[in-house]
Amino acid sequence: MNYVEKSDAIADEIVSLRRRLHQVPEIGLVLPETLKIVEEKLQALGIPLERHKNSDSVTAVIRGTGTPEAGQKQSVLLRGDMDGLPVTEATGLPFAAQTGSMHACGHDLHTAMLLGAAELLVNDLESLQGDVILMFQAGEEGFDGAKLMIEEGVLNAAGVPLVGAYALHVFSGGFPAGQFAVKSGPIMSASDRLTVTVNGKGGHGSTPHHGVDPIVIAAEMIVALQTMVTRRFDIFDPVVLTVTQFAGGQASSVLPENATFQATVRSFSEASQQQLEVGCQRLLTGIAEAHGATVDLEYERLYPVTVNDERETERVLATARHMFGEDSIEELSNSLTASEDFSRILAEVPGAFIALGATPRSLDPREAPFNHSAEAVFDESCLTRGAALLAELARDRLSEGPQQ
């Protein structure tokens, strides 16, 4: 049996793990109930595991027994993120979470698929010419859990060179169930946060000339930021800057002392990210100065660009086609504007981040409630495919020598 058939044979097991995880969504870096399920399964499979200190993340290593053709033993990494979101589930599913939190981004499917892949690999150690690091990660949703795991040594967990890394992400809309999608180069944007406080001079609303109006200055800044995006950046290396929060003043007759706003900033190259940081600083300081105000500005880099390796993208395309047929995978022409901390892994080792469609078959992928929605439903038929692909990518990469 190949991994496709073997994965189908354990479909009930993977679905049941997914539903158990779905009922105990936990947020951020603290996932005790989730870990119980993951550790119980890993122990049942006889895979040694190590719990991380700074997050409820787990690293487990499968030791292949095949003779490495390359001569030297190598390792690959497979990631499954495990955290949920502060969303009250409204799917009406029989196994819907009742806790006020929800696996609205499908990370319960990621965890279940990685456990499924682990089962396939641990039962096929002879054909595994190296080691597989299983990265069960907490805190993907804004907590930078991947960085914490890197700091605690996940990349060196096998003790042999790490040569490839792969992660899947399911989507409850956009792609039909079971459809993989991948792209070479940047596949997801960098995500930064701009926080601005304009310090003016308060007074009576009827005599603004005696003060310095921070609201009108902040408004000018917001418009100028949009102009900067369209005038200073190459449209073929796009950036997105969206002001998502604005506050200032409390009464119609009172000119406030200050005004604040925040923006999310997305980019697809290190050069643009750098230019955004410098450009925001220069533009906002200049506008404040021009009006006799001052500005406090914080530009935080949250997640870097997620960049897929060209060769590894080719491997993913060829492997999916071989396993599931020509139409099972789509090569994306555009990147996605969401962001991912798997970017931190791909910054260290060549690999690929792969989208996996999970739109319920009764819904149109263009209209189905998307990830993070309280109504997002993920089709479970994609689970066995995902587990089989992860296992095969690991096996395939380890059968090759070091990349030249």
Ligand SMILES: [Zn+2]
């Ligand atoms: Zn996610």
